Amino acid sequence: MLQVSDLHSGYGKLQILNGVSLRANPGRITVVVGPNGSGKSTLLKSIAGIATIFQGKVELDGVLLSKRSATDIARSGIAYLPQTENIFTNLTVKENFRMAGYTVKEDDYPSRVKAALELFPQLSRYLDTKSANLSGGERQMVAMAMALMRKPTVVMFDEPTANLAPKVATQVLETIASITKTMDLTTILVEQNAKRALEIGTDAFLLVSGKTVFSGTCRELLEHKELGRLYLGLQVA
Ligand SMILES: Nc1ncnc2c1ncn2[C@@H]1O[C@H](COP(=O)(O)OP(=O)(O)O)[C@@H](O)[C@H]1O
Ligand SMILES: [Mg+2]
Incomplete structure (x- = not known):
């Protein structure tokens, strides 16, 4: 946890953050929403x-992370996909995988690539393609494959x-939901489209001005009259 x-x-x-508390568990998608500039990133x-x-x-599981370096935190099993620049666009897909796999043992590397390609079969034919030439959705898949290659326990x-186009966005969210279940990942999902994220997520946190103003289930937040309208642009019947 x-x-x-x-x-x-x-x-x-x-x-920027003035007292944020959050708890995220394996096999669940913890959704963090809030207005622009509220401190999600x-x-x-x-x-x-x-x-x-x-x-x-x-x-993480009772072990203090907040005094460690970013490298140590990544090694302890936390993967982070930044909002932008999460892949090397001047490299091919295969080269990106190589970069992500540098901490993976040489012997394990081929099976990790194989697993990544089973998850995202569309990427197979682009292995030697420069990532700059991929679509937004395909780039997001490369970024996800790179994060998963290190077998993290937590993915943010x-x-x-x-x-992304709505159809592709739905695919990405569905993939996140399915890998959370099958890999028992502790998933933290920050989304601008609150409604769609809350519909696939389990637990929800709402940040406003660097503070947690709501924690509960996604359903509760979706159905919350004031909070949904005030901060998330949701129209609750
Ligand atoms: N690298 C940075 N240096 C200084 N201020 C930053 C930096 N990144 C973000 N901020 C500021 O922190 C606040 C919260 O930003 P952010 O966490 O990106 O919000 P959100 O992701 O919810 O839109 C904003 O006021 C933003 O300007
Ligand atoms: Mg942000």
Whole structure:
């Protein structure tokens, strides 16, 4: 279980999060929503170890992560897919896989690539294609394959459907739902399209101005009259 407690964090001396608590469990999708600038990406960066933590802590199965380096945090099984620039567009798909697999033992590498291609068969024919030439959805698949190649226990997605066509966005979300189940992943999903994310997720957190203003189930948040209307643009009947 990933546990974030009373987190105060930001960049340099600038504080953005003012007391965020969150808990995420294996086999479940924990959805983080909130208005633009509310600190969703900062939360993921804080967990990944690339923001400044002033107060509070991040723990994975009771082990304190918040004092470790980003490299150590990644090694402990936390994968983070940033909102942008999550693949090397000047490299081919195969080369991207190589980059992601640098921490994987040489002997294990071929089976990890094979598993990635079974998950995203569409990528097979693009192995030697420069990633810049792929569609947005295909690039997102490469990024997901790269994250999964290291067999993480926690995967954090920052707006994985941004700029994707609705159909492709649905596919990406369905893949996230299915790998969460089959790989028993602890998935944290930050989404701008709150409705769609809350429909596939299990647990929900709403951030506003760097604070957690709601925690509960996705269903509860979807059906919450004021919060949905005020912050998420949801029309609740
Ligand atoms: N690298 C950074 N340095 C300074 N301030 C930043 C940085 N990244 C984001 N911020 C600021 O932190 C606040 C929260 O941003 P962010 O976490 O990206 O929000 P969200 O992902 O919810 O839209 C914003 O005011 C943003 O300008
Ligand atoms: Mg963001």
